Amino acid sequence: MSGSIAMISRVGGSARASAAATRACGAVVGSSSSSSFSCAISAPRASLSYSAFATTNDNSLPAKRQGEGDVERKAGAASKVGVLRIQESSIDIAPVGALTSKPYAFQARPWELRHAESIDVSDGVGSNIRVDYKETEVMRVLPRENEEINSEWIHDKARFSYDGLKRQRLDRPYATLMGDDGSASLAPVTWKQGLEAVAGLVNRPTAFVVGRGVDLETAVAVKDLALRMGNAAVYKEGGIEAEDYPNHLKLADVDDADLILHVGLNARLEATMLNVRIRQRWLRGGLTVGTIGAPVRLTYDAENLGLTPASLVELAEGKHPFCKALAAAEKPLILYGSAVLERDDSASIIKLLKSVNAQTKAGESQDCVHLVSSHANDVGLTALHLDPLPRGPARADVAETFYLVDLADSALAAELKQAGKAVVYQGTHGDENLVEVDALLPGATFVEKEGIYVNTEGRPQRSAFVFPPPGIARQDWKIVRALGEFVGVTLPYSDDEEMEERVQTLVPLTLNMDELSHSQVGPIPGPPKGEIRVHQTTLGPLVHDFYRTDAVSRASVTMAKTSALHRETASTWEF
Secondary structure, X not given: OHHHHHHOOOOOOOHHXXXXXXXXXXXXXXXXXXXXXXXXXXXXXXXXXXXXXXXXXXXXXXXXXXXXXXXXXXXXXXXXXXXXXXXXXXXXXXXXXXXXXXXXXXXXXXXXXXXXXXXXXXXXXXXXXXXXXXXXXXXXXXXXXXXXXXXXXXXXXXXXXXXXXXXXXXXXXXXXXXXXXXXXXXXXXXXXXHHHHHHHHOOOOEXXXXXXXXXXXXXXXXXHHHHHXXXXXXXXXXXXXXXXXXXXXXXXXXXXXXXXXXXXXXXXHHOHHHHHHHHHHXXXXXXXXXXXXXXXXXXXXXXXXXXXXXXXXXXXXXOOOOHHHHHHOOOEXXXXXXXXXXXXXXXXXXXHHHHHHHOOOHHHOOOOEEEEOOOOOHHHHHHOOOOEOOOOHHHHHHOOEEEEEOOOOOHXXXXXHHOOOEEEEEEOEOXXXXXXXXXXXXXXXXXXXXXXXXXXXXXXXXXXXXXXXXXXXXXXXXXHHHHHHHOOOOOOOOOHHHHHHHHHHHOHHHHOOOOOOOOOOOOOOOOOOOOOOOOOOOXXXXXXXXXXXXXXXXXXXXXXXXXXXXXXXXXXXXX
């Protein structure tokens, strides 16, 4: 056990670290065991006056353009930061600093910065980025050229959400302690105390739930621990069933496509850089785009074929007018979004998509149906053979204790507590959903550890270690390994090299980093047999607020301001 504790050193922490945890989670922390803890953090309050990302050096604008607050100006701002979601790439191409980054302006001199090459984990595309930092603070994020993924661009969330890396952070463990007045509340504890408390909770039937943006190293450690404990099961937060491992979309295939069908997908918000490729292809001409699902605002002409799976049934049966375009297409792509996987009829919808594929010319030789993942490691967790947590209220019945690891949506923690379950949360940020959990273990963000993520193409990539996590927070897989020591389980790795070997054993596609994996084997699936039942409800997209999709972006003041601006000026329900 001592070796395990050594991996999470500086157990005691410091007063400064404790104060940081207090600020991060809205805690009111004293020095005694009766300290109270409140993690009820509301979203950063946003001023609705115009605050665009890019600022001009031209001071000759008319007075009205320099003012704040009028609706006309706000509408212009929404348009500026709006439709493509890569508008602020103008900062990179503006000559001699005519446009500069407002959050970065006057914060540091270029020669004071250090650089790290990493990847964006705010969606499933995995855009390549360069992180510029000073000491232990990210100062700016810039695109890193990769023609196969993001070319030379990144979207605005990847560029500007970095201030969320330092806000609302968990920087030390918390556990529920009894106060002098007999009431129980979360209070800061040492690592030993925290892990002992968690070990007592997971001795009962336990479900480990891995967030959809968690790195593979952590997911492997969680799976290994759960299997060795004997009383635990392991799930991922959501997504596709492991047995339905998806055929990967090669982003570059968009460049040659002549027909693209979107099903339950808003590519502009869920996979922005994919959407940019589609627009570039559309501008060249000769591309037909159809959508099935709720109307969404795209950046190219698209025909809406219907709102519900009924339109998909008509396509599969050859009765829809769009079938002519499908039959004539030489290089079609059929793309479905993560929202499809959240439906009870997802299996039937995927079967229908396979039937539509069989009607195309290309369907005889290749599978043109592709999942467009909206989270950083959906595909990697599926390759690890993790099934999603069951949907609906019944999921609370799968275990007595739930160990949640860095969820994309922490609302599950509050839901499980309301159902009377014990909840442990391991993650990076505190929010209002974590007020009543039984224990909190502080992990590391993607800039505070090396981690492997598999993007929507099936391409494994590695994030770079930039600087250590705050306080006494630690690398996530090492926290899981340390917990194993407290429950009598020794995991077969103790350093990064051994962990990498274990990941490669369980997920072989990681043997070839930065290269595409071809998951499609065997014959091309034909029209499925058996009964297909679908619900006649609208196929809505998974992402409605582009700017706030994970813990980092939700903690970002810049993203909160931008989201609020779009809420006020948006003409449709999605922005």
